[in-house]
Amino acid sequence: AAACIVTPTVGNGVSNGAIAFMMRHRKKLAKLGRPADQRKALMRSLTTELLRYGRIKTTQAKAKAMRKPVDHMITLAKRGTDWDMVQAMAYLYDKQLVKSLFEAVPDRYSDREGGYTRIYKTMPRRGDNAPMAIIELV
Numbered sequence: 673a674a675a676c677i678v679t680p681t682v683g684n685g686v687s688n689g690a691i692a693f694m695m696r697h698r699k700k701l702a703k704l705g706r707p708a709d710q711r712k713a714l715m716r717s718l719t720t721e722l723l724r725y726g727r728i729k730t731t732q733a734k735a736k737a738m739r740k741p742v743d744h745m746i747t748l749a750k751r752g753t754d755w756d757m758v759q760a761m762a763y764l765y766d767k768q769l770v771k772s773l774f775e776a777v778p779d780r781y782s783d784r785e786g787g788y789t790r791i792y793k794t795m796p797r798r799g800d801n802a803p804m805a806i807i808e809l810v
Contacts, residue, residue, distance in 0.1 A: 701737075702733055702736065702737040704733060704734060704737060714734070715737065715738055715741050716741075716763060716764065716765060717765060718730065718734060718738045719738055719741045719742050719745060719763070719764065720764045720765045720766055720769065722738065722742055722789075722807060722808075722809065723742065723745060723764065723769060723773055723809075724766065724769055726808060726809050727806060727807070727808035727809070728806070728807060728808075729794070729804060729805070729806050730804070730805065730807065731797070731802050731803065731804055731805065732791070732793060732803040732804065732805040733803075735791050735805040735806075735807040736791065738789075738807065739789050739791075739807075741763070742788065742789050742809075743786060743787070743788050743789065745760055745763065745764065745773070746773075746777055746781060746788045747786075748760045749773045749774045749777035749778070750777055750778055750781055750782070752774055752778060756774075757770060757774055760773070760774070784810070787810065788809060788810055789807055789808065789809060789810065790807070790808050790809075790810050791805050791806070791807050792805060792806045792807075792808075793805050794806055
């Protein structure tokens with residue numbers, strides 16, 4: 673009888689020792705070159721600063737990525753329930769900002785159904801030529 677040689681498989685069924693990476697089809701989240709915990713902290717801090725100052729300058733990729741959390745915080749403030757405030761306090765770093773946000777937002781955005789931010793493209797950053805943008809509240 674012939675001897676049967678079994679090759680161990682590694683990763684996703686690849687038998688040549690390589691690691692198989694799956695394609696990222698329909699994965700819309702911008703990774704921003706960071707691990708998940710750093711990316712979440714970055715989005716929280718950028719969202720907090722935008723809601724505090726109304727306009728910040730950052731890279732285009734970060735500006736596009738932070739539109740969704742900013743819109744979500746404003747939507748929570750528009751609804752204005754106690755649970756919405758709890759959720760906003762859990763996400764934003766400044767608790768006093770959450771209280772002022774829940775007081776000011778319902779009047780300011782009562783007639784608008786989303787799209788609370790506007791992005792302007794600016795000159796590339798000196799040093800690494802990264803595309804920059806200004807994101808502001810409408």
